[in-house]
Amino acid sequence: MSDDDIEDLQVTYPGAGTFKFGDSAKLSAKLIKRVRAGQKHATSGALRDFADDPDAMPKVGRCDIAANWDGTPALVIRTKSVEQVRFCDVTEELAHAEGETLEGWQRGHKAYFERNGGFDAEMMLLFEKFEVVEDLASRPAMQTEDKT
Template sequence: MNNETEDLQDTYPGAGTFKFGDSAELCQHLIALVRQGKKTATCAALSDFDGEPEAMPVAGRCDIAANWDGTPALVIRTVEVTQVRYCDVTEEMALCEGENDTLLGWRKDHKAYFKRGGHFDPEMMLVFEHFELVEDLAGREL
């Protein structure tokens, strides 16, 4: 374990580490949206947690969003976790993700995202997480 992770575990005990998106470009774009205050939610397929239930977001817990290379980028605190079918995501929920201006745009982009991951069904269950930015680690002396 490197010193950065050890230090962050001291500051944020129990924090897990994850990456936004499924590519370096998307990851950095989503981190930028969080930094700008535009992205305050994210979602994943419920089935993604089958092999590692400890990775499931938990309200009140802080987690570390990593850059694509694995270096820590942000610390977020989960505010609310909801399980919802893809087809039942509301426009309000979709807009909190900060990636689209409409529910239709969110559906189009997320359908493509889930298809790239090999699992899309309009009735698939999602883990929808609202969060707040706790610390931007850019420039932090670790």
């Protein structure tokens, strides 16, 4: 992907931030695949992770670019809602919005938080529901070799 492609995305989606799902190439690819399949339309993160960069927090109505693990743009999403919820208060409905059962969500996210700054059942999360605005795999210049 060229600098022109990145610039084009910034013109098309002004103010868009860029982020990656997960904390490894394998997890990132799995989560992007779930989004593309329509199984995942939400994401969550530790509220503490936004303390040093509050502008990175999702904002209702803003578009953001979800990148593949290698940094190439994969999807453009628009935030539909943002709420703060404690880990222990995440419901089956919220877990399902992330494409998981509640038990699977709790197990996977507990392990994720333990790897990334620590886990506490009372920890505050930022829970974002989103819609896909554009799947960038349809832009030939942005296709990668990742066929996951």
